[in-house]
Amino acid sequence: MDAAAGTAEASEQKPRKLISPPRLSESWRRRLPLLPALLIMIVLTQVPFVMSIYYSLTDWHVVPPGPRKFVGLDNYSHLFSDHFFGSAVWVSVQLAVIPVLGSLVLGTAFALLLDRKFIGRGLVRTLLITPFLLMPVVVGLIWKNQMFNDLYGVINWVVGKLGGTPVDFVARHPTMAIAVTLIWQWTPFMMLIMLAGLQSQPPDVLEAAKVDGATPWGIFRQLTLAHLRPYMELGILLGTIYLIQVYDLVAVMTGGGPGSTNVPYFVFQKSIGGGWEFGQASAYSIVVVVFSIIIATVSLRVLSRLLRGEETV
Amino acid sequence: MRGTRALSVSAALLAVVGVIATGCGGSDNTGQTSGGGGKSKGGSINVAIVDNPQMKDIAKLTPSLFTKRTGIKVNYTILDEGTLRQVTTRDVAAGGRQFDVAMIGPYEAPQFGKSGSLVDLTPMAQSDSAYRLGDIIPAVRNALSADGKMYAAPFYGESSFLMYRKDVLDKAGVKIPLHPTWDQVAAAARKVNTAKMAGICLRGKPGWGDLGASFTTVLNTFGGTWWSAKPDGSVDKAQVNTPAFRNALQFYVNLVHDAGEKDAANSSFNECLTQYKDSKVAMWYDATVAAGLLEASDSAVKGKNGYAFAPVEKTKAAGWLWTWALAIPKTSSKQDLAWQYISWATGPQYLKAAGTRIDGGWAALPPGTRKSTYEIPQYKKAAAAFAGPTLSAIAAAPISNPGTTKRPGLPGVQYVGIPQFQDVGNQCTQQFSAVIAGRTSVDSALGNCQDVASQVNS
Numbered sequence: 001m002d003a004a005a006g007t008a009e010a011s012e013q014k015p016r017k018l019i020s021p022p023r024l025s026e027s028w029r030r031r032l033p034l035l036p037a038l039l040i041m042i043v044l045t046q047v048p049f050v051m052s053i054y055y056s057l058t059d060w061h062v063v064p065p066g067p068r069k070f071v072g073l074d075n076y077s078h079l080f081s082d083h084f085f086g087s088a089v090w091v092s093v094q095l096a097v098i099p100v101l102g103s104l105v106l107g108t109a110f111a112l113l114l115d116r117k118f119i120g121r122g123l124v125r126t127l128l129i130t131p132f133l134l135m136p137v138v139v140g141l142i143w144k145n146q147m148f149n150d151l152y153g154v155i156n157w158v159v160g161k162l163g164g165t166p167v168d169f170v171a172r173h174p175t176m177a178i179a180v181t182l183i184w185q186w187t188p189f190m191m192l193i194m195l196a197g198l199q200s201q202p203p204d205v206l207e208a209a210k211v212d213g214a215t216p217w218g219i220f221r222q223l224t225l226a227h228l229r230p231y232m233e234l235g236i237l238l239g240t241i242y243l244i245q246v247y248d249l250v251a252v253m254t255g256g257g258p259g260s261t262n263v264p265y266f267v268f269q270k271s272i273g274g275g276w277e278f279g280q281a282s283a284y285s286i287v288v289v290v291f292s293i294i295i296a297t298v299s300l301r302v303l304s305r306l307l308r309g310e311e312t313v
Numbered sequence: 314m315r316g317t318r319a320l321s322v323s324a325a326l327l328a329v330v331g332v333i334a335t336g337c338g339g340s341d342n343t344g345q346t347s348g349g350g351g352k353s354k355g356g357s358i359n360v361a362i363v364d365n366p367q368m369k370d371i372a373k374l375t376p377s378l379f380t381k382r383t384g385i386k387v388n389y390t391i392l393d394e395g396t397l398r399q400v401t402t403r404d405v406a407a408g409g410r411q412f413d414v415a416m417i418g419p420y421e422a423p424q425f426g427k428s429g430s431l432v433d434l435t436p437m438a439q440s441d442s443a444y445r446l447g448d449i450i451p452a453v454r455n456a457l458s459a460d461g462k463m464y465a466a467p468f469y470g471e472s473s474f475l476m477y478r479k480d481v482l483d484k485a486g487v488k489i490p491l492h493p494t495w496d497q498v499a500a501a502a503r504k505v506n507t508a509k510m511a512g513i514c515l516r517g518k519p520g521w522g523d524l525g526a527s528f529t530t531v532l533n534t535f536g537g538t539w540w541s542a543k544p545d546g547s548v549d550k551a552q553v554n555t556p557a558f559r560n561a562l563q564f565y566v567n568l569v570h571d572a573g574e575k576d577a578a579n580s581s582f583n584e585c586l587t588q589y590k591d592s593k594v595a596m597w598y599d600a601t602v603a604a605g606l607l608e609a610s611d612s613a614v615k616g617k618n619g620y621a622f623a624p625v626e627k628t629k630a631a632g633w634l635w636t637w638a639l640a641i642p643k644t645s646s647k648q649d650l651a652w653q654y655i656s657w658a659t660g661p662q663y664l665k666a667a668g669t670r671i672d673g674g675w676a677a678l679p680p681g682t683r684k685s686t687y688e689i690p691q692y693k694k695a696a697a698a699f700a701g702p703t704l705s706a707i708a709a710a711p712i713s714n715p716g717t718t719k720r721p722g723l724p725g726v727q728y729v730g731i732p733q734f735q736d737v738g739n740q741c742t743q744q745f746s747a748v749i750a751g752r753t754s755v756d757s758a759l760g761n762c763q764d765v766a767s768q769v770n771s
Binding site for chain 1: 398399407575579735752
C-alpha cells in the first residue's frame, strides 16, 4: 500500500508546487480526521514490526528461560548457513510456483468456458468459486483424508479399481500433495481475475477480426491472450504473495518434515512450535517480510498499470 | 474521474483489511467470554487436556459428577499431544495465563516446577484427606516431583509393553516369551505378517512424544543415546551419528517396512489402537494404557490378547514411564477451584464413580496411578488380563538408568530430560518419519538429525 501511495504522490508532485500556502492548510484540514486512524494503524502494524526487528538482533530463549542478550546480526549470519532454512525456502518456492501456474492455466480454461453463454451459467460459476470459500484447514483435511489417503481415499479407490497399487500420496510426495490441494483451492481466484479480463475485452475488435477471416485459435492467441497478459501478471503476483504465506495446509496435511516444511512452518517451529528461540524466529520472519515487500511492490506497479490501462480504453 | 476510481479501489482494499482485522479480534473476545461465563455459584476454570479416550470420558462425566456438586464449571480444551505441548509450554513456561489447569507429564513437570512456573501441589494434597496422597504409586509420584515437591497430580500412569493377538500367533505357531527380545519380536512379526493383517504396529508419526517415545526405548536398549553426558550431568556431544544409533534406526525402519502397519508414517497411539481393534495388526508395541481399551466391554478383540514386557536387546528393561497429570500454572488466579477439580479428577472417588458410567466399563478406567484402583473388585475382575503386567511394567521402567551409558539432564526413559529435547526430538522424528514413508534415506536423516542435535549446548 505504501508503494501505491508513493506513486500517487509522485504523479501529484508537479501540481502541488503551484499550490499556494493557504490551500495547503486547507488540504491538511481535510486530512485531519484521518490522522487518528493513521496513528492507530501505525501503532498496530509498525510498532510490532520494529520490535520484531529488535528481537531479531537478540538471543532470546523462552525454554530454557534465560535473559535476552543483544547479539547484533548473529541471527542473520546464522540464517545463511542453516541448510534447514535453505530447504524450507526451496519448498516455499515450489509451493508458490507450481500452484500459481497450475491454477492460472486451469483458471483461464474455466474462465474461457464461463465467458460463453449457456443455460445454468450462474450455477456453474457459483460451484466453481466454492473451493476458494472453504477454510484452508477444512480443505487440508478433506484432501488428506478423503482424497489422498491410501486406505479409504477416493483417488486410491480409483487407482485400485484400475488395477494399480495404492500410494500414500501425502507421506510419499508431500510437496506435490500440498501443491495439488493449493491448485484446487486457488483455481477459482485465477478464474475470477481472468473472467474480469475476458469480459472487459472490447467486442468490436473481436468482430472486426472475425470479419477479416481470422480463425478462432488465431483470435485467441493474438488478441485475447495479449489482452489478458496484464491480468495474468496480476494473478501471478497476488497469488504468489498469498501462497508464500501458506501455513495451514502444511500444518494439517503433513505437520512439517522434509519436503513440506516451508518458511512459515519453519518460523513456527523455531518459535512457539517447540524451538522457543524467538530471536532467531524473528530474524527469519524479517527476511520473509523483506521478500514479500519486494514482490508486493512489483505487483502494485502492475495493478496501477492495469488501472491506468483501463482509463485509456 | 481518475481520482474517484483510485478512491473506490483503496476503499475496497481498506474494507478487506478491516474485515480481516475484526476477524482476528473476534476470536480473542469469544475466548474471554467463555472463560468468564457460568459464574453461578462456584465459578469456572479452563482446563487443557490431551485427546486420549480416558480424558474424553472424564470430560463427558464432568458436568454430572463434578459441576453439579460443586457448581464449578469446567471449560475443556481437548488437543492432540503435539498441540497440547505447544499450548502448555506457551501458557505455563512463558506465562500465557490462558489455563487454570494444564495436562503435562514427567518431562515437563520437574522442569517447569524447578523454574517456578507451577504451583507445588504437595501442601494442598496433604491437607485434602479425600485425596489420599499416600495411595499414589511411588514411581509415578516421583516422576512428577522435583526436590520432594509434587508439581502435577497423575490422571493415569503407564509404561510401554507388547500387546499381541494370542489367537493369531497360536495359529502361526509363534510363541512370545514374557520377556522377549526385539529380535524375537521382529521374527514373529515377519512370520505372521499378511496382506490383510500387518505383523506389528509401531509409531511412525513425527513428534518427540509419538515416534520419538517408541523409538527412544528401542534406541536405549540397542545401546545408543541422543547425547553423551558430562560428569555434572549436562549435555556433552550429540551421538546421532554413532553406529549404535544407526543400528537402532535401521532396525526400527526395516521392521516397519517389512511387517509394519499401513500408513505407518501417520500412525501413533490412536491410529494403532484403531488398527489393532479392527484386526489389521497382530502385535502392537505401545503404552500399557491401551490394554484397558482392548479389554473394554465394547472392544472387538476383548479376551484375545497376550501381554509381554517391553522387548529388550542390551538392557534388562526397556519400558518407558509416562503419566498424564494435571498441574496448576502459577499464573492462574483460581488456584483453589483448580485444586478442587484436580482432587476430584485424579482422586479415588472418580475411579469408583466412573467404572459404571463410561462406555468401556471397568476395564477402561484410567490405570496406573493409585494402589487402591487395583483393589476395586470389579476392576480386578475386568482388568485381570493386564493389571498385573501394567503394574510390573511401571515398576520395572528404568527411569534413572534407561540405557548403557549415562544420560544428560533430568531422569527419563523415552525422552531426554533437557528442555531442548522437545525441539530436537520433533525435528529428528520428522526426518525418521520421512525414512519410514520411503522419502529419504537413513543416512541423510541421521546426518540432518546430527546437525540439529549438535546445536544443543549446555
